[in-house]
Amino acid sequence: MKELAAVIPFLALLASPPPTPLERLPQNAAGAAVRRAIEHAGGWSAWEVKKTAELKRTTRRLRPDGSVDETRTEVHRYRLRPAFGVRIELEEHGKKVLFVNNGRFASKVVDAREDLSLASGREARDETFAASFLFGLPFKLTDAGARLESLGQGPLDDGTVAERVRVTYEQGAGDAGGQHTWTYFFDAQSGALRAARADLSPDKSFYFEFLDEKSFDGLRLPTRIRESTMAASGKRGSLISESTVDELRFNVPLDDSLFAIPPR
Helix, strand or coil, X not given: CHHHHXXXXXXXXXXXXXXXXXXXXXXXXXXXXXXXXXXXXXXXXXXXXXXXEEEEEEEEEECCCCCEEEEEEEEEXXXXXXXXXXXXXXXXXXEEEEEEECCCCEEEEECCEEECCHHHHHHHHHHHHHHHHHHCCCHHHHCCCEEEEEEEEEECCCCCEEEEEEEEECCCCCCXXXXXXXXXXXXXXXXXXXXXXXXXXXXXXXXXXXXXXXXXXXXXXEEEEEEEEECCCCCEEEEEEEEEEEEEEECCCCCHHHHCCCCC
């Protein structure tokens, strides 16, 4: 009987389910800030029932002097679960461009012809992962492999007091494992995600501002994102781009063929 009593707790431990996304958040100030941001954005239960998303986005790319270099309209389709998938369609310099990611591979297609160059493959991965990641904030901060660290409070440029959370990723986690470091700035009063800094390398950093929150099917999401360069010192540089969400629908039927890599 003693042996049986010792085995039962062991078997129960083996049978315990893996942690839910919210349970992966640490029980510290960083985890509390992200939990509060998720609640502000509508709560986990409202997010986890979203299987797909389709949106239209207008992006203005700017020159260093602030003038508009290019304006383009993009149609984004995201397969959020059960399997990751991204499809982005746009027109660029008079050509029809498609970026597609099937969860394993990404590809760029120009005027119905796949660009097999290494640079285009990297661009496709960057465009698809970045678009879906920024769209999924703050919920994506619960991803497996994310390590959260509180940097305490600090002011934003407009004087808002923000909770600062630095996030690094374990090797193999998503597309940033062991490579990128992000710092997120949450409004200390409301919990809203206000900004983020992405450090991609010692001399390559960017700053994102999240603006104009609106409600969509139970979620409160920013509809305007401004991206700027940032020096290693933390000084913000010139504005690179500004994107606005013009339309957004959740749980629209999206056939798996939309996320297929074109046959070669």
